Amino acid sequence: MSKLTLATVWLDGCSGCHMSFLDLDERLLALAELVDIVYSPIVDRKDYPDHVDIALVEGAVASVDDEKKIHKIRAHTKTLVAMGDCAVAGNVPSMRNPIGPKAILDRAFIENTTSQPQIPCIVVPKLLPIVRPIHEFVKVDVFLPGCPPSADTFHAALTALVTGTPLDVPALTRFGA
């Protein structure tokens, strides 16, 4: 039997979920026996692979780039996991929603700038009007709330997903955990 493929993705989040994932420490070695990590901020691969068995997606959808990515991920992934509160519920990135991107960008790049005030528009993707959780764009198979979900939560969830055993998420984690 060939190994399952695992991808991890970083959208609008703080990378804290990835840090917590890396907190699996020596358990990562056991995980590496079971899965190949084919795409991740810690893997040098530019394009999302065609066939991924499990994708852990950190972060909310906040920009046109995030939106494009999440559709591509969904199209090429068997089991899509919303990893952490930003992906699950918007969380901290969504705190800009009542204010709106224009006011935020003005504040950061115009009002508080003394030299060449201008809103960046080249290379950086355009912000969406509101930040939303990923399940508002694509179907999500597993929700793992937590800010971040603990390493133990990742371990239990990934073990269940890799071995195909039942997964009781509320027993592991909660919003804000």
Place this chain on the structure above:
Amino acid sequence: MTDAGDVKTLIIDDREVSALRGQTILEVARENGIDIPTLCHVNGLGDVGACRMCLVEIKGTSKLQPACVTTIYESMEVSTNTERLQKHRRTILELLFAERNHICSVCVANGHCELQSLAQQQGLTHVRLPYRNPDLHVDGSHERYTIDHNRCILCTRCVRVCAEIEGAHVWDVMGRGINSMIISDLNNPWGESSCTRCGKCVQVCPTGALFDKSKVGDAHPKYPDFLPYLNLMREAK
């Protein structure tokens, strides 16, 4: 001495239990170790049936009833945890989360919040409804406490404790439906209101909507347990 006619027998979740006339389903259930989830109810305050978490099924009627304000009767048959009720409870929690800005990770009540723990207990892992992201204010005008309307679920515990126990009735509800807001006095800043600074509202608030300014981070457990004790002492007097 209890009159024999005041003792009623009913069935809750297939268990025969006895109760006194005038008791609510919630009281009888909890006396018998049957847990019905609640959010606006708190021991020691009058009930208003605002949150609908405690809805139960009663045989003979298709209408769901809130256990906290429904009194028992002889031969009543109550179900407290059917699949239908679990579904409704999760939906109610989803509506609460979607209605205002409940960002647990950066909330002063993180880890001590009844909304948060109820969501976990009821198996809620995400909210299917789009978030409303309303633009709500935080009133920090009071010297000791803050009200953050982003976290308010309109349970009215603060209104009731202020009116019923403290006797000040500083808090009330303004507006209707989704536009309802908790206000102090006639919508004055809390710091300029007739508040007696007793802090009871902060202790009974189930979320991070009312909090003590001296508490930082998420180190803000609430202690609503003083209420039944206070009532008991007052009655004994």
